[in-house]
Amino acid sequence: MTDQSLTSVDLPSEITADAPAVETPETVHEDRLWRDSGWTARIIKNEDDDGWAVEMIKDGEPEPALVGPWTMGRNKKDPKPLDTSAFNTLVKTASEVLRRHEQQLRAQLHKSLTVEAASGDGELEITLDIVPDEDDPYALLTALDSLGERLAQVQVSAGFKLTKASATSWVENEFRRPSGS
Structure with a gap:
């Protein structure tokens, strides 16, 4: 696996003297790991069978927002590599899952009705x-x-x-x- 440490953003010295360093994840575009736009996509071995899965984790979150099956590559053994199109689709899908979860939580915590x-x-x-x-x-x-x-x-x-x-x-x-x- 790839090193997933955070790297510090280079700021002018006059800013860093008064403000704490801002941490941002490093952008990574590899076959099995993409980190970009506040998200990390990682292809993992599917524990249930011989296939592969992909997990999408939003920066700063401890748990994946989305875990789903991933396509096998041409050799029918290794996973298909991640690419820009697949990553963008995964970000869109994972964002929608989070949005629906937030709506559901809001509905559970907020009730409203009208009376005379x-x-x-x-x-x-x-x-x-x-x-x-x-x-x-x-x-x-x-x-x-x-x-x-x-x-x-x-x-x-x-x-x-x-x-x-x-x-x-x-x-x-x-x-x-x-x-x-």
Whole structure:
């Protein structure tokens, strides 16, 4: 395998005297390892069979964003070498996987629905944003008016279930912290 150490960027001495050195990964274009544009593609032996796999790792991340099968070369023994086109396709695919993962996480941590205002003056947007703190997770229950202005916000348990009924009850109780949360 290739040396994967980081190299320091050369900066003018007047900058380096006041600022810490910036670390950027070295650009590598080899048959089984490409590092460029914030990504590393590495062809690895597939542990499940005699084939090959490729893993895509975003710079700074400990785990691959994407691992998938890789094509055999012409000799049916060694992997097909990486090239610019394949690398760009892998970057696009891995970026999409990360984007979908972020959307899914956002959907799990953020809920929103609309209820009638207690005064009958229109609708309110009620949001629940879970803060996944390792020691003490919690959620913020927020009421927004039709202009997006925050009317109220209370801290509730991370397990609070935001439903039309729970939101309506909170509004009708003048935004007092829901019991049991």
